[in-house]
Amino acid sequence: MREHLRKRGIRAVIPVPADQKGHRPRRGSRGGRSPTADREAYKQRSRVERCINRLKQWRGVATRYEKTAVIYLAGLYVAAIFLWSAR
Known part of the structure; x- marks a missing residue:
């Protein structure tokens, strides 16, 4: 899903779940960079969802x-x- 959003030029707002953070380094160069999440946008998104x-x-x-x-x-x-x- 994140790859699809990146191709469309949409920035990720949701932070990477804690259980998935360990997978990225284990994959080495295929793991890619960890996406950065905008904390303020996530707070606003969370408020709207609630x-x-x-x-x-x-x-x-x-x-x-x-x-x-x-x-x-x-x-x-x-x-x-x-x-x-x-x-």
Whole structure:
């Protein structure tokens, strides 16, 4: 996946998992350089993913029962308001 992203000019935001760091030196010259991850971008990405996961706890948002996009968006707004006010 990282190779595909590199070919498209997209920088990796996710840090390399700890259990994979040891594999790279073992492969020698075929292991390549360790990709650097942007810590600030990862924090923002993580925050967005956590928000989406919290919104998906709402059944109507997760399954999209509504027939129209306007009604779905209204439900999404209501769920976001409840989550924001519960903080």
